[in-house]
Amino acid sequence: MSFLPDFKLETFFSEWEFNAKYHMCASDMESMTLEELLNLGSDQDKENWNKLNFKYIETYGSPELRSAVAGSYDKLTSKNILAFAGAEEGLYVAMHCILNDDDHAIIITPNYQSAETIPASICQVSGISLDARNNWNLDLQKIKDAIRPNTRLISINFPHNPTGKVISKETLDDLIDIARERDIYLFSDEVYRLMERSEDIRLPQIADIYEKGLSLNVMSKSYGLPGLRIGWIASQDLKLLDKMEKMKHYLSICNSSPSEFLSVIALKSSAYILKRNRKIIKNNLKLLNPFFAQHKDLFEWNEPDGGCIGFPKYLGSEGVVKFCERLIKKHSIMLLPGSIYKSAIGPSPSNHFRVGYGRIAMQDGLIKLQEALDHHKSSF
Ligand SMILES: Cc1ncc(COP(=O)(O)O)c(C=O)c1O
Known part of the structure; x- marks a missing residue:
């Protein structure tokens, strides 16, 4: 397709x-x-906001944004962060930079549609359904069975849209083992992270714990700031980040500087x-x-x-x-x-x-x- x-x-x-x-x-x-958000910033932030201009900014994201985002990961630094216009652009770019037409990808279902239809527009995809009769459980055996020699990516999303399911840390670790053994990318849409019912069930961010993991996140959901349209992908794979940056040159080129500025205030007030x-x-x-x-x-x-x-x-x-x-x-x-x-x-x-x-x-x-x-x- x-x-x-x-x-x-x-x-x-x-x-x-x-x-x-x-x-x-x-x-x-x-x-x-805007007033509420600016009031969370310092006097200096308010002064800088008034002096902000509308120049292009770095395709990777401003140094301030990348540093604030990196601060939310355990092991990453600014160089591991690539900013996007929302999560949606990140998802699109990642799929196009990772997948080729002779690859295969595994996606959980149900899903936020583009998680399925973007990879499906590039290569063969298999769906792994969460079990509606068993509290939306993810059966790793189904994933193992679906893996083919050309499987290049597994895409997950927990807390999940639409069920809110969060798998256990053990299940995530096992999934990483499965992916690592076969050198498969794990794309983890983490846009609802931080809104778990209890901190105990919060999953680690995949980019912190898997060398071929991509963490997708955004200001839209848990922060309630979708109009900023600021998202990012975090990864230890710097070559892949570079490839994605080059594709972004054909899309948004860079984010809106006022939006990145405001996102930094929000992240500092997380x-x-x-x-x-x-x-x-x-x-x-x-x-x-x-x-x-x-x-x-x-x-x-x-x-x-x-x-x-x-x-x-x-x-x-x-x-x-x-x-x-x-x-x-x-x-x-x-x-x-x-x-x-x-x-x-x-x-x-x-x-x-x-x-x-x-x-x-x-x-x-x-x-x-x-x-x-x-x-x-x-x-x-
Ligand atoms: C799971 C998931 N991923 C990505 C997105 C896209 O996020 P954004 O609108 O911030 O680009 C959404 C939006 O609903 C979503 O639910």
Whole structure:
């Protein structure tokens, strides 16, 4: 395949995200204003912000950004960091720089669509499905069985979109052993990292612990700053970073300097921002868990391990697509039907939907959702 299919999730979001009154499936944390963010900086930061110009900056990312990002890894330094315009550009560039048409890649399913469709536009791909009946467990035997002599990359994403699953550290270590033995790259999308339910289950960043590991991350999700469009890839493989930098010359060339500047302020204030965001999640889950418990006849729900999204199952007879369609069209409540996660390389979890619990307004949405359920009681 050499084309990229319609990005179902982004198309759905384009249609509804800015029209729905109750956005109940956002994958990012509550954002903040420019004023709030600048106030987290020092007086010097504020002065520098006013003096900032709009020149091109380094393709690799400004020295300040790379140093602030490197500080979030255990063993890496600035030279291990390449900045991108969001995680999306990083994902695109990494796949194109690692994979050739005679390679094979292994991707978990369900997935954030581009994790599958970008590699699938380059080479053969196999899907490894997380087990819906076993708390979205990842079966490493399935990965072993899928490996071919030409497998060049395995792509994972924990905390996972859309289920919030976090595999155990032991499973990650075993996966690294499998990859190392066969000299396979491990691409780890870590954009929901730092929003786990407990610190104990937080996974190490792959770039710290595997020489052929790539850690993808971004300001969008756990920091709630998607409008900055600042992401990065961290890796010990400096040659690969160089190759990716050269491809970036054909794409964004460099990031927006104001966005990188603001990202540095956010990264330096990570303790404050992450504490604030974890509190939002905690408060939202205090509402969401009892809501689902009250509607066991309609929903199957287990609190996710991490991130700010989950993937409950809808049990109503009309099916999840109709359920979500009715909510959005009649009640302006936006939930993301699992059909959006339909994969060409793995089974599609039927009748699930994505719910987001990183936004403060979730509470209003839940009240409206309850009203909608009451309104349609007879048909659910
Ligand atoms: C798992 C995952 N990876 C990458 C991205 C892309 O992130 P960004 O919008 O910051 O480029 C998303 C966005 O939803 C995501 O969920």
